[in-house]
Amino acid sequence: MDEAAAALKGARSVFVLTGAGMSAESGLPTFRGAGGYWQSHRFEDLASPQGFARDPQLVWRWYNERIRAYADARPNAGHEALARMQDRFERFTIATQNVDSLHARAGSRDVIELHGHLREARCTKCEAPRSLEGGLPDDELHHTCGGMMRPCVVWFGEQLPEGAWERAAQAAMDADVVLVVGTSAVVYPAAALASVNERACIIEINPDAGAAGAHLTIREPAGVALPRIERALRVGRTDGR
Numbered sequence: 001m002d003e004a005a006a007a008l009k010g011a012r013s014v015f016v017l018t019g020a021g022m023s024a025e026s027g028l029p030t031f032r033g034a035g036g037y038w039q040s041h042r043f044e045d046l047a048s049p050q051g052f053a054r055d056p057q058l059v060w061r062w063y064n065e066r067i068r069a070y071a072d073a074r075p076n077a078g079h080e081a082l083a084r085m086q087d088r089f090e091r092f093t094i095a096t097q098n099v100d101s102l103h104a105r106a107g108s109r110d111v112i113e114l115h116g117h118l119r120e121a122r123c124t125k126c127e128a129p130r131s132l133e134g135g136l137p138d139d140e141l142h143h144t145c146g147g148m149m150r151p152c153v154v155w156f157g158e159q160l161p162e163g164a165w166e167r168a169a170q171a172a173m174d175a176d177v178v179l180v181v182g183t184s185a186v187v188y189p190a191a192a193l194a195s196v197n198e199r200a201c202i203i204e205i206n207p208d209a210g211a212a213g214a215h216l217t218i219r220e221p222a223g224v225a226l227p228r229i230e231r232a233l234r235v236g237r238t239d240g241r
């Protein structure tokens, strides 16, 4: 923890890669851990273009549940600590694999949503957008043009949103410190961002084994470790006093 705080104190540019564990303390499930989505669901059914083509109702039921859970969730102490940290550095970029908008709700500004978001849906035919506030009712699955509405997320086998990879890779390459928080780092290309910069000090925050190749590993939940780091940057102590 002290070494992590020291590395950040000397940094000009910081890049943060986050995953589902970042939002675990907001009460949202992860994908691969105990109680994670992929323990009880098949990603091919719920998060792929083929699954959507087979059974759009099933896919929308799952996303509607998640939209409701996000509306009830609040940013946790980890999201808030990252938002407080952003003005301490010349450059501070968060690239998240999460689609829950919790970084922005905590006040983080430069957030790259690698896997899209659940604030909007778009028509598969004419691209017309619509808000997903409150979810998508069953009888509105079809757009008036005849196309299907789909969530603005990235499914397995799809491209990242336009420009997202370029912006994130550039911020990662520019960083003195890379923070890897709450991700198993197994889904590419996002996972590659944890290690593209061989010059940076890579700090991982994850209570369990997560991404390989970090220089410093903090085996604590994000909502505990990040506030401690942020406090150390402000007052110079990591012991919470």
Ligand code: OAD
Binding pocket: 018, 019, 020, 021, 022, 024, 025, 030, 031, 032, 033, 036, 043, 047, 097, 098, 115, 154, 155, 156, 181, 182, 183, 184, 185, 186, 187, 205, 206, 207, 208, 209, 210, 220, 221, 222, 223
């Ligand atoms: P995973 O579920 O694969 O990994 C979550 C990570 O968070 C695990 O390594 C946990 O140990 C860690 N974790 C759990 N609680 C934590 C806490 N309180 N603080 C910090 N870490 C904690 O989720 P992702 O890596 O985000 O993609 O998964 C990547 C992608 O796979 C997702 O964006 C999604 C999924 O399939 C798509 O659907 C395209």
